[in-house]
Amino acid sequence: MSARQAALPAAAATIAPATQADPVGKGFVEFADVEKSYDGRTFAVTRMNLTVARGEFLTLLGPSGSGKTTTLNMLAGFERPTHGTITLEGQPVDRLPPYQRNIGMVFQNYALFPHMTVEENVGFPLSVREVGKADIASRVASALDMVRLRQFGDRRPTQLSGGQQQRVALARALVFKPSLVLMDEPLGALDKKLREHMQLEIKQIHTMLGVTIVYVTHDQSEALTMSDRVAVFNNGGIVQLGSPDDLYNAPQSSFVASFIGENNTLEGVVDRVSGAECRVRLNGGGELTALAIGVAQGAPCHVAIRPERLTLTPTAAGGNALPATVDGRIYLGDHLRLLARLASDQVLTVKVGPESTMANGETVTVSCASNDCRAFPADAGSGGAIPKQGKTK
Template identity: 55%
Template structure:
């Protein structure tokens, strides 16, 4: 990132939120959001991601702590004075106004001249490729078109920050994936700062510069998508982002960044020591299904075992093979179609393995539940 793009636009400092004075929905949130970045707040329901977004928008007030925008506290600034664009899942368009009138509304409220309003509305419609639908009413449009209008309305007054709360949740899979790329490319073109909330990990990985993973009111890890996926710091992140095989065991020994873990049935695994305690303490091993080699491909692996094939799940470009490995019956291997041995069948016992750099020793499973 260049020097200018790494400037901080939003700061959360020791922000907490409680609705009943006892239970914290957001616990001691410290977060810097950089100017021009696309940051996604990702997590399951009730993890605090939407509450954090709503405090930034001004629809919720922090119980304690400070939120700064462009260096100034906005704790007591009402939502309409924050210069923030918002896009919601339900579009929130005015049904009695045409598309052009919907887009003109935030500009009229800001007291802009008629000529300026016309120019900006025209530009915003072109931006989301809806120039020809300016005279239509929301009820005459598809869900995808309405979401485009909502997006254009959030951008039309050129805010420094755009907040999006599950904006694609109501769309079908194909349209959702199309809109993900539209929003991503729009962000790249405009350079506006986007904070996006979703519980969909695929969406977060596809669109963001960085992703903050929330769980029980706290950020568990904040990183670039590839770092989150390949280098999760704890069991919650490993399980929440992408598919993951977990094996429970105990730490036998540790040597710097590497360690040896003994599984429940006695097998030993050499792994990366990422988040472990003292020898003898419980750990959870995490290994991605696509990092496991079957048959001859496993010959040079650091960790080798055998597995009994239980099921094949065909997914077009790849097959998920469910095996029983080390006493665990839901151990998955992802095989590209080109690499799959078509003679393989249910009940076969096959060698399999993975390299030490692809298995991470993390905090035990019970603590991550």
């Protein structure tokens, strides 16, 4: 065990919130029919029903304008819902001010006080709660040990790197033993390498403390790396909620398939549906058998296929097989991405091993198993707020 791993449990024991069983049939956090409108005509969040379990790491993921940040702000108390109820540990909080909710908050821009030292910043939530000075000193020291910044306690935020400032913000959010921690794109201002490092830091602290975290991001790789579950937002609501594995391998809409990870999309028309599968006539020629996800015979559809699920062979291999020409090679160290141009002129991305010798201009066959293809109804799937349907509440 490393020194870092050995130090974390001791700090965690000092600042961890008390753990209690949730009331029978209740979630730790619950949104019940929550909606938010700023003008009474369009809704930034509509028909929100969501339950968060105690100790869960839940990520709200979606494009700009999808409603994820508005949802977080309503939970934090920065916005009030237009309709519906939000409960925390079984108690309604949608009309409580933020300071009465016992919630820790970590922002993208850190929100540290520049005139205070690191220790004073971390101790600020305790001082406003009128905690004794000796207790503040002890808990601040434990929190800084947890994020490995004890030696920087007397520095100002401007004397720290971006990653160090974000760790200070995390320590400040945890030091007063909140029942819930909210994080609003906290790693968005960091470079790629530091962002990936901080993802592991936050996840390890979550595991050590068992604290409940609701995390907002538009970065799908971040969501897959850190979360127990991910709520994918679009058009002001949740379009799919599940584990990272469920979202990646079993998306329930073309939007989720394209938003989570890399994806190839082929357009076509459903020729027939047989049980769980359907046969699709592709626009521009060719046919595929795919899993049928809510499609109807004769209707237009989108067929989604992950790049790593496609294979390239010199000759036809039967099943789902489409003739193509190698149109490009992208070297990425541990793998290659080959661009395969179909007869319809559409280009598919195929992930293969770095040892592949297929060259530009080579005639190949692109193939895949039917259960690696998912056919969805064709739809626009745009983001942003949507008009409220039904009667005005």
